[in-house]
Amino acid sequence: MDEHEDLEHWLREGLRPRQTPAGFSARLMARLPETSPVPSSQTKRWVPAIRWATAVLLLGVAGGSYWQHQQQERVAGERARAQLFLALRMSAATLNDVQHKVLRSTTGDSE
Amino acid sequence: MRNLSITATFAACLFALSVGAQNGTPPFPATLEKELAARASNYTEVSMDKKMLNFAGKFLSKGDDDVEAKQIIEKLDGVYVREYDFEQPGQYTAADLERIRSQFQGSEWSSMVRERSKSGQADTDVYMKIVDGKMQGMFVLDAESKELDLVYIAGTLDPAELSKLDGNFGIPKGVAKHVAKGAGK
Numbered sequence: 001m002d003e004h005e006d007l008e009h010w011l012r013e014g015l016r017p018r019q020t021p022a023g024f025s026a027r028l029m030a031r032l033p034e035t036s037p038v039p040s041s042q043t044k045r046w047v048p049a050i051r052w053a054t055a056v057l058l059l060g061v062a063g064g065s066y067w068q069h070q071q072q073e074r075v076a077g078e079r080a081r082a083q084l085f086l087a088l089r090m091s092a093a094t095l096n097d098v099q100h101k102v103l104r105s106t107t108g109d110s111e
Numbered sequence: 112m113r114n115l116s117i118t119a120t121f122a123a124c125l126f127a128l129s130v131g132a133q134n135g136t137p138p139f140p141a142t143l144e145k146e147l148a149a150r151a152s153n154y155t156e157v158s159m160d161k162k163m164l165n166f167a168g169k170f171l172s173k174g175d176d177d178v179e180a181k182q183i184i185e186k187l188d189g190v191y192v193r194e195y196d197f198e199q200p201g202q203y204t205a206a207d208l209e210r211i212r213s214q215f216q217g218s219e220w221s222s223m224v225r226e227r228s229k230s231g232q233a234d235t236d237v238y239m240k241i242v243d244g245k246m247q248g249m250f251v252l253d254a255e256s257k258e259l260d261l262v263y264i265a266g267t268l269d270p271a272e273l274s275k276l277d278g279n280f281g282i283p284k285g286v287a288k289h290v291a292k293g294a295g296k
Contacts, residue, residue: 077170080159084167087157088180090192094253094260101235101253102224 138214138250139193139261143207147259150202151195159190161266187266193259200232200256208234208254211261215240215250232256 148154159167164184171177184190197203215222215238224237233255240248251262 074170077166080163080167081170083157084159084164084180084184084190085176086155087159087190087192088183090155090157090194090260091190091251091262091264094192094194094251094262097253097260098224098235098237098251101226101233105226 138263139191140210140214143210144193147193147195147203147207150197152198153196155192155194157190157192161188164188164190186268187264189263189265191261191263191265193261195259197257197259202257203254203259208252211252212236219247220250230256 144156148156164187168181168184171181195203219240219242220238221241222236223239224235226233226235228234234252235254236250236252238250239246240250246268248266249262249264249268251260253260253262
């Protein structure tokens with residue numbers, strides 16, 4: 001029982017509200033760093049610049065990829081155009097051969 | 112069960128044919144193409160479907176050849192060219208040619224030119240697909256002892272427009288006239 005009383009007394013004594021020593025607030029404030037979490041005017045000045053730089057960078061990336069896409073499409077288009085002319089020339093050459101053969105055989109028949 | 116599998120196979124064949132027709136795939140037998148390419152010493156295969164023709168059309172300039180080409184391809188659904196060069200004669204057989212010709216035996220196809228050599232190594236065929244009096248396609252087979260050329264042009268081919276080919280793309284003057292005359296028959 002005594003032990004319980006002792007513990008209670010010890011707790012009451014330990015948790016008793018105490019008066020802060022004189023000059024505590026002043027000392028605490030003095031120890032805090034001088035820089036405040038509020039951005040300084042110097043930092044504030046850089047925020048729009050950073051935003052613009054990010055926007056320009058994003059635009060650059062978008063423009064670059066668009067240009068690359070356009071380049072790829074142009075190359076593919078040129079290839080398709082070349083392929084078309086190859087197909088037309090080959091068709092023409094075959095038609096030409098056929099015409100010569102037909103003309104040759106017709107002339108041969110008539111002779 | 113057996114009937115069901117036959118019906119399914121038939122339906123699959125019909126579906127494949129219809130898909131092929133929609134995609135404008137060349138009517139050359141695909142397996143034969145591979146075989147010929149394997150036997151050839153040199154070969155060129157150019158396949159341009161409607162989509163590819165439209166795409167190429169966007170990149171044509173205002174030059175004479177380009178303008179003519181644009182006018183020609185506008186109504187075409189595809190241009191398919193195959194050229195096989197062989198080291199020696201006999202690298203393709205008469206049966207191979209028949210397999211190709213058999214693709215153009217439908218009622219819409221008419222044989223315009225049919226030339227056969229005794230050796231079977233210098234055959235020429237020109238088929239025209241005519242629907243409602245309009246030329247809807249052309250197929251040319253030109254077989255020589257060491258060379259085999261196949262040309263399939265799908266789409267509306269107006270004989271008058273065909274004459275625009277004259278003197279262009281390396282076509283000597285008069286060739287288109289000759290073909291157009293045949294189509295008008």
